[in-house]
Amino acid sequence: MIMNSGNAIVNPSHAPATSSDETAYWKSGLGSHTLLGFETRYGEAQRMAAEAKAKRKTSGKCCKVADPDSDAARFRREAIELRLTVRDRLENGFVLPFDRDIAGRWRRAFAEEGLRSENDPILKLFVTLVPKGGRARASNDKATLDVQSRSKLLTLDYAYIELNKEFLGAIRIDCDGVFAAPGHLLLGLEELVRDGKIPCLPHIIVGDLLDDGTYHRPHFIFLLPPRTAVWKSNNKRCRRDIVRLFLGVSSGLTKALLPLGADPAAPATTMRMKNPLSPLWHTMTPNRHDMPTLSDYADWVDTRSSREALVRQAAAVQSGMGLKASNVTFNTLRERGTALLIEWHFTPDTRMRGSKAALADHLHVALEDYARTMELDDTRVSYVIAKVADRLAMEFDPAKLQGGKNRQRLLHVVEGMTNVRDRQRAGAEFSQGVRRERSLEKLVAAYATMLERSETLSPERLASRAGVSRSTAYRHFSACQQICANRCIDKKVGITPCNNNPEQVQGETANSESPHGSVDLESPSKKSAVDGFPLQRKTKTATSV
Known part of the structure; x- marks a missing residue:
């Protein structure tokens, strides 16, 4: 009988005698031929x-x-320790063994059994948006995220998590609000849904629940349906219009949630957020059934709102100062903050070396000091300062420090105007008024200097000294005369009173000449030049926007 061993064909009845350690090969019909058989490569x-x-x-090498x-x-060793740690987490739950500072505040020791995503389909969907172990970045400090573990289960215990940034499957809205309880926040959100401001409740709400029951700074997370994530990449096949729609929907939801304290300064595509699976936070999933697509969200919210306009509106809402006062203060603080960034960058200053969150903190402190010097000690101004500091720090780019545009500067002027022509007309009138005030400041400063030096005054000389046109000097010459004659110099210009002699007749220079040169002010033809200006005008405040 011929047997096929797979490696060689051997006839046991004709196989030659060999030792136990040797392999015999034989093929039927070969007889005394020297060919013993065939051997495969695997054999x-x-x-x-x-x-x-x-x-x-x-040789005994196996015992080495x-x-x-x-x-x-x-x-x-690391693999064994990781398996043991994962097993302990599954069997004993999460344990904070001692009090420590985590995520910005002191937390007491506690324990939580099981996993939050075990019986919650929304949280299970959230888990699928987190990259696999070894690529997921997390931390207990939102400013410094990094890979913490090769196990995804252990990574999901950290306070802050970063979702997949290439496929955007969630919309995160930051909130600066502090609520009496989580239930009060849900009531406010349900009211917005009833009013048609947002299509549905957020799928996940994660915030910090303090011992006194107050709910602080939650994150609203709106999940997109499975397999509908937005691809964001530098690949030329990536559709930029879909990415812009994602950003527009994020801005629209932020605008709708402004009454609850939504923060428009937070970037929309970083995918950093408070981790709803971490035992350190309080998590709610109020919406498990409605999951609109990106197009459905676009039908409900205003996708045309710019981030700059939303930041200014949020400052007005949170400060309670009103849109006009808040926006004017915002403009002043923004100009000062931009000047500080330029100074710190080109010095260079050590405050520019940290993260953007640290830079925002430095700006906040510096702008608070500047506000006190400008007599803006109102506690409501701190909300405006916070928005200005966050916005400037988040959009900081050294290449754009100089020559940038201050968009939405006239938001308080054109608010409510839908017609482009009306907005342009209102902006032109406002800009014309600002230019008129600045020209008057230059003329008053030049007029006062010429008075101090006892120079002969005329509209032509004043125009040359102030660097304005003659027509502008003729138009404001009477105003300059009245302001200086009544010692009512604008404080912002910083000019000393021009008439130090109380016995000197108003309207005359130190050499008994008229401010107009040798013009007779009693002449009817010349007296009309000062008509329309009160002779006893005591204040003149020039506002600069």
Whole structure:
């Protein structure tokens, strides 16, 4: 009988006698031919492996102890420790063994059993948006995220998490509000849904629940349906219009949630957020059924709102100063903040070396000091300062420090105007008024200087000294005369009173000449030049926007 062993064809009845350690090969019909049989490549590999194993046994190398400092030994130990840690997390839950400072505040020791996503389909969907272990970035400090563990389960215990930034499957809205309880926040959100401001409740709400029951600075997370994530990449096939729609929907939801304290300064595509699966936060999933698509959201919210306009509106809402006063203060603080960034960048200053969150804190402190010097000690101004500092820090770009545009500067002027022509007309009138006030400031400063030097005054000389046109000097010459004659110099210009002699007749210079030169002010033809201005005018405040 012929037997096929797979590696060689052997006829046992005609096989030559061999030792137990040798392999015999035989093929039927060969007789006394020197060919013993055939050997496959797999059979050759097996034979060589067997020979190497037998050689190791005889030499005793298998008993040699592995180097404990080698990379293989270290990887083996880490793998064993990781498996034990994961098993302990699944069996005993999350345990904070002692009090410590986590996520910005002191937290007491506690324990939480099980996993939050075990019986919650919304949180299970959230888990699928987190990159796999070894690529997921997390931290207990939102400013410094990094890979913490090769296990995704252990990574999801950290306070802050970063979702997949290439496929955007969630819309995160930051909120600066502080609520009496989580239930009060839900009532406010349900009211917005009833009014048609937003299409549905957020799928996930995660915030900080303090011991006194107050709910602080929650994040609203709106999930997109499965397999509808937005692809955001530098690849030329990536559709930029879909990415813009995602940003527009994020801005629209932020605008709708402004009454609850939504923060428009937070970037929309960083995918950093408070981790709803972390035991350190209080998490709610009030919406498990309605999951609109990106197009459905676009039908409900205003996707045309710019981030700059939303930041200014948020400052007005949170400060309670009103849109006009808040926007004027915002403009002043923004100009000062931009000047500080330019100074710190080109110095260079150590305050520019940290993260953007740290830079925003430095700007906040500096702008608070500036507000006190400008007599803006109102506690409501701190809300405007916070928005200005966050906005400037988040959009900071050294290449754009100089020559940038201050968009939405006239938001308080054109608010409510839908017609483009009306907005342009209102903006032109406002800009014309600002230019008129600045020209008057230059003329008053030049007029006062010429009076102090006892120079002969005329509209032509005043125009040359102030650097304005003659027509502008003729138009404001009477106003300059009245302001200086009544010692009512604008405080912002910083000019000293021009008439130090109380016995000197108003309207005359130190050499008894008229401010108009040798013009007779009693002449009817010249007296009309000062008509329309009160002779006893005591204040003149020039506002600069």
